[in-house]
Amino acid sequence: MMEEILVKGGGLPVKLAVGGLHGREWIVSRRIESKIRSVDWSIVGSFIFVPRVSFDAYYRTTLDISFYRSEAGLNLIRLIKRFKPSIYIEIHGYAKSSLRRLVDPMRLQKKGVPSFFKLKSGLLLGSISPITLSLVDIELPLALELPLKHRRNALIDCMRLLRIVAESRSVEDAWKILIGYYNDPVFRSYMERMKIWINLFRR
Numbered sequence: 001m002m003e004e005i006l007v008k009g010g011g012l013p014v015k016l017a018v019g020g021l022h023g024r025e026w027i028v029s030r031r032i033e034s035k036i037r038s039v040d041w042s043i044v045g046s047f048i049f050v051p052r053v054s055f056d057a058y059y060r061t062t063l064d065i066s067f068y069r070s071e072a073g074l075n076l077i078r079l080i081k082r083f084k085p086s087i088y089i090e091i092h093g094y095a096k097s098s099l100r101r102l103v104d105p106m107r108l109q110k111k112g113v114p115s116f117f118k119l120k121s122g123l124l125l126g127s128i129s130p131i132t133l134s135l136v137d138i139e140l141p142l143a144l145e146l147p148l149k150h151r152r153n154a155l156i157d158c159m160r161l162l163r164i165v166a167e168s169r170s171v172e173d174a175w176k177i178l179i180g181y182y183n184d185p186v187f188r189s190y191m192e193r194m195k196i197w198i199n200l201f202r203r
């Protein structure tokens with residue numbers, strides 16, 4: 001099945017945002033897609049949005065190698081290799097029951113990926129899978145997790161972050177604005193550490 005690709009703007013730098021990686025997460029990214037269609041952002045370069053990468057209802061975590069052998073995983077890597085984004089945003093959805101696991105301070109030791117940072121709106125911000133990071137070279141990759149229920153405020157935060165990405169002139173510019181996005185020294189240091197973590201995978 002071919003995914004739908006929404007392209008705004010044109011040229012470099014390329015910013016790619018994808019959703020619907022597994023299970024029923026596309027329900028969240030469909031909402032974002034309809035919002036993106038109607039925004040009048042001053043996009044610098046290209047902003048590409050793919051609301052649905054997976055077309056089956058299976059839930060395979062991107063932290064497991066089996067995801068990359070599935071249709072969704074193959075689609076995802078193909079999309080990243082095709083568009084070669086300098087900024088890449090992965091949009092997920094979480095059930096309330098998964099929250100504790102996602103923000104677990106021991107997540108790096110347990111799962112090999114840093115814990116998410118929870119914004120007041122319920123939006124989680126963190127790293128994409130280290131497997132994806134090792135398969136493709138992206139300067140600024142980030143994962144966002146929206147609550148599957150009661151997501152109104154998280155959606156607002158998500159759209160603000162996507163706008164920062166879409167309107168940024170460069171990766172450095174985007175980092176600077178993202179690090180200062182949330183007026184909280186804990187967030188700032190989290191983002192500084194995220195930058196170091198991502199750079200571990202750069203080639």
Ligand SMILES: [Zn+2]
Nearest residue numbers: 021025092093
């Ligand atoms: Zn997910």
